[in-house]
Amino acid sequence: MSKVEDFLSKTEEEEIVLAIKKAERNTSGEIRVHIEATSDIAHYDRTLEVFRLLKMFETKQRNAVLIYIAVEDHKFVIYGDEGINDVVPPNFWDTTKNIIQSNFQQQQFKEGIIKGILQIGEELKSHFPWNEEDIDELPNTISKN
Ligand code: CA
Ligand code: CA
Numbered sequence: 001m002s003k004v005e006d007f008l009s010k011t012e013e014e015e016i017v018l019a020i021k022k023a024e025r026n027t028s029g030e031i032r033v034h035i036e037a038t039s040d041i042a043h044y045d046r047t048l049e050v051f052r053l054l055k056m057f058e059t060k061q062r063n064a065v066l067i068y069i070a071v072e073d074h075k076f077v078i079y080g081d082e083g084i085n086d087v088v089p090p091n092f093w094d095t096t097k098n099i100i101q102s103n104f105q106q107q108q109f110k111e112g113i114i115k116g117i118l119q120i121g122e123e124l125k126s127h128f129p130w131n132e133e134d135i136d137e138l139p140n141t142i143s144k145n
Helices: 010-023 043-053 094-105 109-125
Strands: 030-036 064-070 075-080
Touching: 010 030, 010 109, 030 109, 043 064, 043 075, 064 109, 075 094, 094 109
Parallel strands: 030 064
Antiparallel strands: 064 075
16 A cells, blocks of 8 residues: 555545444544645644644544544544543454454455444444434535545
8 A cells, every 4th residue: 555546445435434424323423534745843743733724623422533644654543522532441442443453454444444434433322323314514524635
């Protein structure tokens, strides 16, 4: 894996968008995926920057989650907004991280992202259940740089 364009095929990207839609049927939380080549700053800081650029702070319950991936750097970060951090333990994302990590190590990028997304949906369900008034607050499309 080297380039962002080669990281996922069109079909794989469509499958990921479907996984986001599926996960968001479990929860009012919003999930986004951002993929770029590399970052000049620390990946955690860059994830926060992208979170802001994508206006992911603008959810009613402050419950958006970003999966950030820097393809050339072989790095990913999961970042959840403060509405989530206020109600979950600090190691909340560990299971999701491990799922993505183990798939990525086997070059299973699409699988890792999809399993991670569905896991996030499951994890958020108890804290932020889906309800009838829920709207799709953030686009489900993959963000790329
Ligand atoms: Ca929603
Ligand atoms: Ca959404």
